[in-house]
Amino acid sequence: MHRWMDLDQVPPGFGPSVVTIGNFDGVHRGHRSVLTQMVADARAVGAAAVAVTFHPHPLQVHHPERAPELLTGVADRLGLLAATGLDGVLLQEYTLDFARQTPEEFVRRYLVDGLGARTVVVGRDVRFGWRNSGDLRTMTELGERFGFTVEVLDDAGAGGDGGRRWSSTWVRELLGRGDVAGAAQILGRPHAVRGVVVHGDARGRDLGYPTANLGPGITGMVPADGVYAGWMRRVDLPQELADGILPAAVSIGTNPTFDGRGRRVEAYVLDRDDLDLYDEEVVLYLVERLRPTVRFDSVTGLVEQMGRDVDRARELLRRGPGVPGVV
Incomplete structure (x- = not known):
């Protein structure tokens, strides 16, 4: 083209x-x-x-x-x-x-x-x-x-919800509620955000779940705060390579357990702690929201919940939609 x-x-x-x-x-x-x-x-x-x-x-x-x-x-x-x-x-x-x-x-x-x-x-x-x-x-x-x-030509495309017209406005409404699965029904694919991985505070690595933090300049609407199951595509790698697209748990929010203020988008690649993604451009495809962001009373409680999130993301991605653009 x-x-x-x-x-x-x-x-x-x-x-x-x-x-x-x-x-x-x-x-x-x-x-x-x-x-x-x-x-x-x-x-x-x-x-x-x-x-x-x-x-x-x-x-x-x-x-x-x-x-x-x-x-x-x-x-x-x-x-x-x-x-x-x-x-x-x-x-x-x-x-x-x-x-x-x-x-x-x-x-x-x-x-x-x-x-x-x-x-x-x-x-x-x-x-x-x-x-x-x-x-x-x-x-x-x-x-x-x-x-x-x-x-x-009419692009009305009755997409459910009383025959409501498919529209970008409708997608934004759903993403604003964290309903990425609903948004995917209108988009015809998982919603995605794109950004460059930057150095964070390394807290995820200390907790046993190293995350790739997206820096300023993210493109694609960032949905409501929460934890999501999804896929990470490494833009500079061919998609067919083993590490070209990877399953991930994605956290969006301010890290309230640690009194965070700035809103962040960070992704943990499931079962991987050997990846060096700094300065890479990645695309995160968000498949389903696992839970909203909450404040935990202790770091131990947070880590236990992170383990449950990862287990659920792993199972959902195993039985859910295929890798975007690959299968």
């Missing part, structure tokens, strides 16, 4: 293409249903399938106080988009200058001249251009003027 970070990187004369536009945060099952259908339609007419997406999220530019916590960082969003079969993704930097374009300017420059769009796939509630002044009717009128058709 071609990954363009600016319109100028798109080859001159690119096209014809089928193009869609969106934030695609989380690339959940609703997104993928639209994208896979779009890819199939593009293949049928000999066109390239392209998605236009944005970074940062538009609300982070216009109303940062209302901006959502993003489910996926850029690297993971691009990887998930590539998995749908897209031929290209234009990751457009979203700035105030970009936002000041009229609907016509955006369509002409990006979709028509830049990507050679012959079909533009949008949702019924599409909004674009300065102050979101463009809508479905605007896009249809511009299509008639510039020679592309507009296809409206």
Whole structure:
């Protein structure tokens, strides 16, 4: 899949293409249903399938106080988009200058001249251009003027809960409650966070459970405090290697037993104390929440509970979902 970070990187004369536009945060099952259908339609007419997406999220530019916590960082969003079969993704930097374009300017420059769009796939509630002044009717009128058709696809995807529409908002609600298993039903995969392993206070090693602590700059929404069963993927190692993806128990919280303050994400690789993960980039796939974070009256009580957590995580991962991306 071609990954363009600016319109100028798109080859001159690119096209014809089928193009869609969106934030695609989380690339959940609703997104993928639209994208896979779009890819199939593009293949049928000999066109390239392209998605236009944005970074940062538009609300982070216009109303940062209302901006959502993003489910996926850029690297993971691009990887998930590539998995749908897209031929290209234009990751457009979203700035105030970009936002000041009229609907016509955006369509002409990006979709028509830049990507050679012959079909533009949008949702019924599409909004674009300065102050979101463009809508479905605007896009249809511009299509008639510039020679592309507009296809409206619905990503509603009744996912249960009274037929509620699959959405990034719903995933955020579930993660905010620590319900990573529920979030996985909408995402179609375990939710993941990504970060670089840094030195911590070595308390886990002293307790018999050495942990890999993720440093600042974690991408992917960090769910509610608690202990989770999951998998650790070491980004720089091939996944098929024995140590490429490892079972883990993940702790998220402030370590209240030790009067901790800063919120941490740390992972203990089950039954391993021989790994040197410092400065490695890792991805943690969170499969199920084992329990909330609690304060223990003694270190002994904490260690005993950690042993139970590890036993439960080991059993759950043994009989539960396969390793993400491998089986």
